[in-house]
Amino acid sequence: MRGNERSPLDARPETRWGRSEWMAFAALGVAILFVGVMAFLFARSSGGAVVAVTRPEETATPTLAATEITAPEGDSAGPAMFTVAPMRREPSATPTVPIVPTATPMPLSSDTPPPTETVTALPPATATPTPRPPTATPTETGTPTVTSTPTLTPTPTLSFAAPHLLSPETGQYFSGAETRIELKWSPVGSLAADEWYGLILRYRHEGNDIEIGPWIRETFFVVPSYLAGQADEPDRRYDWGVVVVKEIGSRADGTREGREISPRSEMRSFVWR
Numbered sequence: 001m002r003g004n005e006r007s008p009l010d011a012r013p014e015t016r017w018g019r020s021e022w023m024a025f026a027a028l029g030v031a032i033l034f035v036g037v038m039a040f041l042f043a044r045s046s047g048g049a050v051v052a053v054t055r056p057e058e059t060a061t062p063t064l065a066a067t068e069i070t071a072p073e074g075d076s077a078g079p080a081m082f083t084v085a086p087m088r089r090e091p092s093a094t095p096t097v098p099i100v101p102t103a104t105p106m107p108l109s110s111d112t113p114p115p116t117e118t119v120t121a122l123p124p125a126t127a128t129p130t131p132r133p134p135t136a137t138p139t140e141t142g143t144p145t146v147t148s149t150p151t152l153t154p155t156p157t158l159s160f161a162a163p164h165l166l167s168p169e170t171g172q173y174f175s176g177a178e179t180r181i182e183l184k185w186s187p188v189g190s191l192a193a194d195e196w197y198g199l200i201l202r203y204r205h206e207g208n209d210i211e212i213g214p215w216i217r218e219t220f221f222v223v224p225s226y227l228a229g230q231a232d233e234p235d236r237r238y239d240w241g242v243v244v245v246k247e248i249g250s251r252a253d254g255t256r257e258g259r260e261i262s263p264r265s266e267m268r269s270f271v272w273r
Contacts, residue, residue, distance in 0.1 A: 045202045057169065073159040160262035162189040163197065174272045175229035181272065184220045185242050188262060191217060198245040199260065200267075203231040215245065229273055241267045 166184040168174075174181050183199070191197075196215035201223070203210055210230075214221065223238075231237055244262035251257050 008025050030083075050125050068207070101247050158260075158262055159195075160244045162263035163188055163241065163244065163265045165268055166266055168268070170268045170270075172270045175224045176269060176273075179228075179268070179272075181223040182220055183223065183240055185265065187219050188244055189246070192246075194247040195261065196242050196247065198260070200239065200241045200242070200243065201266070203227075205232060209234070215258070223272075231272065236270060236271050236273050237269050239267050240270045241265045 098102050164186040166186060168181070168183070185197075196217060197219065199212070199214050199216065199221050201212040227238070229236065241264055243264045245258035246261045247256050247258050249257045
């Protein structure tokens, strides 16, 4: 066989639609379209809601007896009889609609009093009192005793400045009981007859604190030789300073009593072995 030549076995009748087939197909399409439009209009007229309708039970329709109607007398045609046959009404499918019971007012009668509604009164709410903190009960006391305030004696004004120490320097070392140790300071001014320089000399002897406080008018003091070696080991240290005092009386043992009228000077120390 060549190229495009067809075999006699392959010859098949070609199917073609005629005019009648096309018209039948068009009529079917129109019918489908009409049914769709009618369904749309029906759904639209019913609100688009699908209502489930329950078919009620068929109720026997009472058969009405034939009624004869007699024409009134005096008719020229004479009495005539007409028979009216009742029409039988077929039951229709009525959707079952749930009936909501409504309150039916009771007829009031002059003899029967209306029902009285019983109202149960609730007990009044009782407020729970909040406990209050206990009130302090004042304790009766005796009549207060008025105590007079003591009068404060003003501190007298200091008359002099603190004396300035000159020698020896702090930590200076001395050896031997024959060594002269002279403590010197600068004068603070002219002293009155009852004003003195009070020397403060301290050291520790056998564990006890010893203080010597002679009153002098000069601006120096020579340390007595008997104090040599009196300070405890290991330091053998002596501390000293000066203050101006004013004599204000005497004690029972005969010693003078004074009052400081200047600030105390600095305290210096020296070693004496």
